Amino acid sequence: MDVRDVCKGYRQRSVLRGVSLDLRPGQLVGVVGENGAGKSTLLRILAGDLAADSGIVQRAGRLGFCPQETVLHQAFTVDQHLRFFRSAYGIGDLSRAYELLEELNFGSCRHERVETLSGGTRQKLNLVLALMHDPQVLLLDEPYQGFDWETYLRFWDVAAALRDRGCAVLVVSHLAYDASRLDVLYRLDGGVLRESERTGPAGVAL
Numbered sequence: 001m002d003v004r005d006v007c008k009g010y011r012q013r014s015v016l017r018g019v020s021l022d023l024r025p026g027q028l029v030g031v032v033g034e035n036g037a038g039k040s041t042l043l044r045i046l047a048g049d050l051a052a053d054s055g056i057v058q059r060a061g062r063l064g065f066c067p068q069e070t071v072l073h074q075a076f077t078v079d080q081h082l083r084f085f086r087s088a089y090g091i092g093d094l095s096r097a098y099e100l101l102e103e104l105n106f107g108s109c110r111h112e113r114v115e116t117l118s119g120g121t122r123q124k125l126n127l128v129l130a131l132m133h134d135p136q137v138l139l140l141d142e143p144y145q146g147f148d149w150e151t152y153l154r155f156w157d158v159a160a161a162l163r164d165r166g167c168a169v170l171v172v173s174h175l176a177y178d179a180s181r182l183d184v185l186y187r188l189d190g191g192v193l194r195e196s197e198r199t200g201p202a203g204v205a206l
């Protein structure tokens with residue numbers, strides 16, 4: 001995915017001021033920034049969910065998008081969501097989806113309605129819906145909110161495995177804590193995206 005000089009404002013307020021970014025197959029890229037920096041705005045533009053005011057976004061390949069707000073319906077079960085998205089994606093079977101349910105440790109919830117799931121489990125389902133069609137470009141907006149530690153580690157295993165299979169993965173976070181797991185780290189600040197030094201939790205350069 002090639003992104004050149006993307007600008008976006010809401011009314012008078014300029015949020016993105018000429019953002020450029022390369023996202024290559026086999027790359028795991030992070031974008032960090034403070035609350036309100038414009039990370040979700042950028043990701044929605046990359047996903048085609050929101051129009052930029054100016055600039056170019058060139059997409060190639062099957063896209064997976066995990067938005068910050070879950071895309072779930074309270075009254076549907078986990079299984080019903082999977083079947084609905086299988087039709088939407090036009091995929092033949094749910095074997096990959098079921099594999100992901102097991103990897104993220106909530107296979108036992110298949111027949112539960114979303115309204116009865118915990119917040120973290122809803123977030124897991126939101127993530128599975130973005131992954132189940134084996135995307136070539138994956139955009140994840142704070143995908144591990146509410147995950148317990150074990151699931152958080154499994155998330156990074158899944159992300160690394162996708163990267164190793166040639167998927168281009170972009171993860172948005174407001175923390176740079178995960179920097180050591182990334183190939184490239186960008187910081188969004190003042191509407192501008194800059195490649196950032198990857199530092200560990202103690203501020204040690206990696």
Ligand SMILES: Nc1ncnc2c1ncn2[C@@H]1O[C@H](COP(=O)(O)OP(=O)(O)OP(=O)(O)O)[C@@H](O)[C@H]1O
Pocket residue numbers: 010015033034035036037038039040041042068174
């Ligand atoms: N639909 C909208 N209308 C007006 N302003 C908006 C809209 N969506 C976002 N904003 C504003 O744009 C700015 C960037 O928001 P955005 O959600 O992209 O930031 P973010 O970096 O993802 O924040 P967070 O870390 O809190 O999720 C914020 O000041 C926000 O209030």
